[in-house]
Amino acid sequence: xxxxxxxxxxxxxxxxxxxxxxxxxxxxxxxxxxxxxxxxxxxxxxxxxxxxxxxxxxxxxxxxxxxxxxxxxxxxxxxxxxxxxxxxxxxxxxxxxxxxxxxxxxxxxxxxxxxxxxxxxxxxxxxxxxxxxxxxxxxxxxxxxxxxxxxxxxxxxxxxxxxxxxxxxxxxxxxxxxxxxxxxxxxxxxxxxxxxxxxxxxxxxxxxxxxxxxxxxxxxxxxxxxxxxxxxxxxxxxxxxxxxxxxxxxxxxxxxxxxxxxxxxxxxxxxxxxxxxxxxxxxxxxxxxxxxxxxxxxxxxxxxxxxxxxxxxxxxxxxxxxxxxxxxxxxxxxxxxxxxxxxxxxxxxxxxxxxxxxxxxxxxxxxxxxxxxxxxxxxxxxxxxxxxxxxxxxxxxxxxxxxxxxxxxxxxxxxxxxxxxxxxxxxxxxxxxxxxxxxxxxxxxxxxxxxxxxxxxxxxxxxxxxxxxxxxxxxxxxxxxxxxxxxxxxxxxxxxxxxxxxxxxxxxxxxxxxxxxxxxxxxxxxxxxxxxxxxxxxxxxxxxxxxxxxxxxxxxxxxxxxxxxxxxxxxxxxxxxxxxxxxxxxxxxxxxxxxxxxxxxxxxxxxxxxxxxxxxxxxxxxxxxxxxxxxxxxxxxxxxxxxxxxxxxxxxxxxxxxxxxxxxxxxxxxxxxxxxxxxxxxxxxxxxxxxxxxxxxxxxxxxxxxxxxxxxxxxxxxxxxxxxxxxxxxxxxxxx
Amino acid sequence: xxxxxxxxxxxxxxxxxxxxxxxxxxxxxxxxxxxxxxxxxxxxxxxxxxxxxxxxxxxxxxxxxxxxxxxxxxxxxxxxxxxxxxxxxxxxxxxxxxx
Numbered sequence: 001x002x003x004x005x006x007x008x009x010x011x012x013x014x015x016x017x018x019x020x021x022x023x024x025x026x027x028x029x030x031x032x033x034x035x036x037x038x039x040x041x042x043x044x045x046x047x048x049x050x051x052x053x054x055x056x057x058x059x060x061x062x063x064x065x066x067x068x069x070x071x072x073x074x075x076x077x078x079x080x081x082x083x084x085x086x087x088x089x090x091x092x093x094x095x096x097x098x099x100x101x102x103x104x105x106x107x108x109x110x111x112x113x114x115x116x117x118x119x120x121x122x123x124x125x126x127x128x129x130x131x132x133x134x135x136x137x138x139x140x141x142x143x144x145x146x147x148x149x150x151x152x153x154x155x156x157x158x159x160x161x162x163x164x165x166x167x168x169x170x171x172x173x174x175x176x177x178x179x180x181x182x183x184x185x186x187x188x189x190x191x192x193x194x195x196x197x198x199x200x201x202x203x204x205x206x207x208x209x210x211x212x213x214x215x216x217x218x219x220x221x222x223x224x225x226x227x228x229x230x231x232x233x234x235x236x237x238x239x240x241x242x243x244x245x246x247x248x249x250x251x252x253x254x255x256x257x258x259x260x261x262x263x264x265x266x267x268x269x270x271x272x273x274x275x276x277x278x279x280x281x282x283x284x285x286x287x288x289x290x291x292x293x294x295x296x297x298x299x300x301x302x303x304x305x306x307x308x309x310x311x312x313x314x315x316x317x318x319x320x321x322x323x324x325x326x327x328x329x330x331x332x333x334x335x336x337x338x339x340x341x342x343x344x345x346x347x348x349x350x351x352x353x354x355x356x357x358x359x360x361x362x363x364x365x366x367x368x369x370x371x372x373x374x375x376x377x378x379x380x381x382x383x384x385x386x387x388x389x390x391x392x393x394x395x396x397x398x399x400x401x402x403x404x405x406x407x408x409x410x411x412x413x414x415x416x417x418x419x420x421x422x423x424x425x426x427x428x429x430x431x432x433x434x435x436x437x438x439x440x441x442x443x444x445x446x447x448x449x450x451x452x453x454x455x456x457x458x459x460x461x462x463x464x465x466x467x468x469x470x471x472x473x474x475x476x477x478x479x480x481x482x483x484x485x486x487x488x489x490x491x492x493x494x495x496x497x498x499x500x501x502x503x504x505x506x507x508x509x510x511x512x513x514x515x516x517x518x519x520x521x522x523x524x525x526x527x528x529x530x531x532x533x534x535x536x537x538x539x540x541x542x543x544x545x546x547x548x549x550x551x552x553x554x555x556x557x558x559x560x561x562x563x564x565x566x567x568x569x570x571x572x573x574x575x576x577x578x579x580x581x582x583x584x585x586x587x588x589x590x591x592x593x594x595x596x597x598x599x600x601x602x603x604x605x606x607x608x609x610x611x612x613x614x615x616x617x618x619x620x621x622x623x624x625x626x627x628x629x630x631x632x633x634x635x636x637x638x639x640x641x642x643x644x645x646x647x648x649x650x651x652x653x654x655x656x657x658x659x660x661x662x663x664x665x666x667x668x669x670x671x672x673x674x675x676x677x678x679x680x681x682x683x684x685x686x687x688x689x690x691x692x693x694x695x696x697x698x699x700x701x702x703x704x705x706x707x708x709x710x711x712x713x714x715x716x717x718x719x720x721x722x723x724x725x726x727x728x729x730x731x732x733x734x735x736x
Numbered sequence: 737x738x739x740x741x742x743x744x745x746x747x748x749x750x751x752x753x754x755x756x757x758x759x760x761x762x763x764x765x766x767x768x769x770x771x772x773x774x775x776x777x778x779x780x781x782x783x784x785x786x787x788x789x790x791x792x793x794x795x796x797x798x799x800x801x802x803x804x805x806x807x808x809x810x811x812x813x814x815x816x817x818x819x820x821x822x823x824x825x826x827x828x829x830x831x832x833x834x835x
Contacts, residue, residue, distance in 0.1 A: 027760070027761070027763065030760065031757060031760055031761045034753075034756075034757045034760065035757055038750070038753050038754070038757065042746055042749055042750055042753075043746070043748075043749030043750035043751070043752055043753030043754070044745075044746065044749040044753075044778070044781075046749075046753040046756065046757065046774075047749065047752075047753065047756070047774040047777050047778050048774075048778065050770055050771055050773075050774035051771055051774045051775045051778065100769075101769045101772055102765065102769040103769070103772075103800075104800070159763070161763065
């Protein structure tokens with residue numbers, strides 16, 4: 001198990017908002033309830049339940065009322081924006097209504113309305129910026145314009161139940177006070193009244209006294225007529241009236257006239273004339289002499305006509321009436337000639353004299369009242385204006401208030417919850433990842449410790465046939481100086497993994513299983529895992545395992561190749577592997593390696609090596625090992641043979657043989673001579689010395705190399721040795 | 737067309753309710769407009785006398801409440817079924833009366 005990883009910090013992102021807007025639990029409850037109703041009863045019941053009156057605390061927005069109030073808001077158009085506060089407010093009310101009721105799909109303006117507010121919430125902007133990779137300034141602009149990149153989240157927001165409910169509640173709370181309503185009533189009625197009164201006053205004024213427009217009768221008489229004309233008017237009116245009085249006489253019977261049009265006068269006179277003729281026994285006005293004579297002559301005629309005194313008196317009176325009417329109508333006609341509009345003149349004059357004074361007095365009183373009323377109206381309107389502005393302000397800010405409230409109370413909280421869940425989830429994943437990495441390291445170590453040796457063997461048909469000398473050589477001569485420690489670690493692991501196909505089946509299966517545990521699958525290769533493995537760990541692995549590989553190489557005799565190492569190369573190796581005990585370790589490993597052979601472990605390997613040893617033995621002719629060596633290597637002297645044997649089997653081996661004493665001597669071909677012993681000793685000493693030479697201060701070859709030996713350089717070379725089969729000291733048979 | 741019976745209306749309400757519940761489930765309608773829409777449905781279907789009125793109303797619904805689009809086909813086929821049923825009923829009645 002890896003150490004607990006540092007937990008992910010919860011960061012609120014747009015997707016957390018989006019997740020937060022949907023409150024599925026309560027929605028599911030409602031949907032279930034509806035379905036139940038549908039199934040138990042019917043569809044109609046579903047709708048009937050839906051329209052049920054909501055709880056008392058939920059005030060529905062009254063958009064009509066708000067719109068009416070909006071009409072009272074200042075509508076002076078701002079020349080810059082071409083909008084008035086009123087028009088902007090009306091648009092807002094429209095938008096709010098649609099956002100809440102969703103009567104029509106949301107328009108761009110409505111999305112921009114929401115977006116404009118969202119742009120002022122830093123948390124929202126930051127989250128969107130992080131999510132989309134745009135800068136905060138760009139996101140703000142996007143939100144204000146409801147650009148396509150943010151229209152998704154804006155639509156979701158505007159359709160989120162919780163938000164719309166909150167908005168609806170807040171808009172519903174905006175209502176005019178009772179006072180405002182009452183005041184509105186007063187204002188309306190007072191407005192109507194003052195408008196009407198104003199009109200009446202104006203009309204009256206226009207009729208009677210309108211100095212401005214000169215339409216009043218006062219102006220007509222006093223201004224439009226000079227003194228003479230005024231006198232004339234008065235005269236005419238007086239005259240007309242007196243004349244009318246004469247024809248408006250009840251005594252005239254059917255000929256009584258209250259007024260007479262000029263066109264009718266001749267006919268009227270005719271009628272009067274006829275009446276007079278009737279009274280005078282057929283003498284009309286003309287016959288009677290006209291003028292003043294008519295009465296005198298007429299009366300005479302009546303006298304002469306007979307009848308009692310009363311009748312005569314009546315007739316005479318009638319005569320006078322008719323004739324007066326006749327004369328009056330003539331006079332009236334004359335007046336009409338002078339003033340064809342005498343009727344109008346009369347009327348005007350009448351208005352001027354009898355109506356006007358009173359009207360003007362009334363007017364003054366009315367105007368006083370009007371002034372008072374208007375003052376009161378102004379006061380009311382001012383107060384109302386304040387309230388209206390207050391309401392307007394509430395409407396103008398409701399979207400902002402609602403969105404911020406929603407953000408703080410619901411969105412942010414929920415988004416935080418979801419972000420925290422997200423972070424926790426990530427932390428879990430991180431932990432899993434860390435655990436896997438630990439496992440991978442463990443398995444890598446196991447792989448190497450178990451199989452690094454096998455990976456350096458050569459296999460044929462699943463059987464180990466010997467060492468993969470080429471790779472060991474490469475390892476020693478090239479790889480060491482071309483790869484960093486971590487890379488060397490990878491090389492070793494790769495080697496094991498790549499060669500697993502050659503290994504016997506059980507090993508292959510085990511390696512595959514281990515690889516699988518590390519996470520190798522169809523998508524992840526072993527290489528992928530190696531690439532990602534901690535480099536320090538790989539370097540440490542290399543430091544541990546490389547010496548082993550070196551040990552094998554040395555056991556194979558490549559130690560000699562080390563002789564060719566230049567100083568800087570040695571120093572490189574030692575510094576690169578940061579292990580001053582590198583070669584001690586190497587020796588340890590070699591010792592361990594050899595010990596395993598002593599223990600008889602690795603039977604297969606031993607078997608194959610045993611076989612090759614026998615081959616070697618058989619190849620050497622006879623029991624005389626030395627002779628055999630001489631022969632095999634075409635050596636001239638025993639010393640040479642020993643040297644050669646030393647070269648072939650390595651100093652340790654030889655030393656061991658030597659230490660075996662007589663057997664060794666026998667093994668060396670029965671050379672029990674002192675020389676041989678000495679030589680063996682020398683070899684042993686040399687071997688020890690050589691081994692001891694493996695330290696930091698190594699500066700060059702210490703092993704005596706017989707330069708004259710034909711195998712001096714040659715034997716050191718790879719090729720010669722590679723041709724020889726591997727040997728194991730213990731299996732060198734004692735030559736009988 | 738003959739007048740809509742109580743049974744017909746019941747079936748129509750059922751069809752509309754199914755679509756409506758789905759819309760609510762899909763979160764495509766807010767609480768306020770749910771009330772409005774329900775009211776509208778009741779106000780239209782109750783007094784409706786002919787199938788034609790119902791058809792017109794459904795077309796209006798699908799047009800003005802885009803989320804009803806998915807139910808359009810459903811409406812069409814189910815309503816058609818009611819109509820066909822009516823036709824058959826009338827036919828049967830006719831045949832019976834002709835005896």
